[in-house]
Amino acid sequence: MTRDDERQAPVICVVGARPNYMKMAPIIRALAAHRPPLATLLVHTGQHYDSAMNDRLFDDLELPHPDVNLEVGSASHAVQTAEVMKRFEPVIDEHGARAVLVVGDVNSTLACALVAAKRDIPVVHVESGLRSGDRRMPEEINRVLTDQISDVLYTTERSAHDNLAREGVADERAVFVGNVMIDSLLANRRKAVAPAELLANAGLSPALIADGYGVVTLHRPSNVDDPETLGPIIDALAEIGRRLPLVFALHPRTRNNLERFGMKARLDESGFVVLPPQGYLEMLGLMAGATMVLTDSGGIQEETTALGVPCLTIRENTERPITVDQGTNTLVGVDPAAILAAADAVLAGGGKRGRIPELWDGRAAERIAAHLARWLDAHDKARSDA
Known part of the structure; x- marks a missing residue:
């Protein structure tokens, strides 16, 4: 050439x-x-x-x-x-x-x-x-x-x-x-699907989340591939779900492991609002209306900071420190007691609101x-x- x-x-x-x-x-x-x-x-x-x-x-x-x-x-x-x-x-x-x-x-x-x-x-x-x-x-x-x-x-x-x-x-x-991720968020926020509409489309009652809700995503192998790690995380989330309904957008990897480890019943018995993986506009609507988001995703740490929604990251570290230093993100690790304590802090005081990072x-x-x-x-x- x-x-x-x-x-x-x-x-x-x-x-x-x-x-x-x-x-x-x-x-x-x-x-x-x-x-x-x-x-x-x-x-x-x-x-x-x-x-x-x-x-x-x-x-x-x-x-x-x-x-x-x-x-x-x-x-x-x-x-x-x-x-x-x-x-x-x-x-x-x-x-x-x-x-x-x-x-x-x-x-x-x-x-x-x-x-x-x-x-x-x-x-x-x-x-x-x-x-x-x-x-x-x-x-x-x-x-x-x-x-x-x-x-x-x-x-x-x-x-x-x-x-x-x-x-x-x-x-x-x-x-x-x-951050180009935030370019997409700001360009599409008005098109986001309302949470009540999302639940109705899934055949579920919007009344399940009428008084507030949290959003859960889990997919990282370090969290979901080992039953000794995944089980306690699910139990901690179930405990939070007794105080705040949790909408769980269930990743295929996580679903398969829950079934493989014999833990799927814990979801069914704990009152989670379980949904399949959602489209971008659906997830954007869910996050924007949430009381808190619990996740191990990197991108969601950024999106919740841009939305001003408290985020509890179920990981020991993050490659996006600005979301902790300036944004709404709190690293809580995988210890169930720490996850519960952080969620209680959000429910008691509203959690971190942070500010929008530069550019x-x-x-x-x-x-x-x-x-x-x-x-x-x-x-x-x-x-x-x-």
């Missing part, structure tokens, strides 16, 4: 799992709205393989359906990462790539970044520099390695720059732009598009002059 061909090639934008969609939707729109527009090719790796949920998320977010679907499906981390790499490289061969833009920290993020870096194609990483400090988390490995091989690193909070500096990433590669203003994607256009022009010129 000639240098002229490279300049005409698209920015390949990669999504692989549910959180990526919320981050990519505003970026795709901003790149198209830039003048002149930046051509894009949207590649879905198929890492998240629930086709019905995929279609729903793309529609909810008004994200164009993928130009390419690699359909890798589920597998071990090693197999899935390798399969994404095998299937992604021919996409570059066919379409070319002016740059490869990846978001977040899933296996697809690292896999596509590796392919691009080995092909001497610029790697652009959105949501760089976030660290939990826990190398046992596969996502932490993906984050660290992707940042090391990225040419442009867009950050959501200023503390991310300190993390990158400690890891030897040159300061000029990192750009603070704000979480709905315009992060615009800043990315403006900077990336300038950076690509300068990069292309430097390569032509070389």
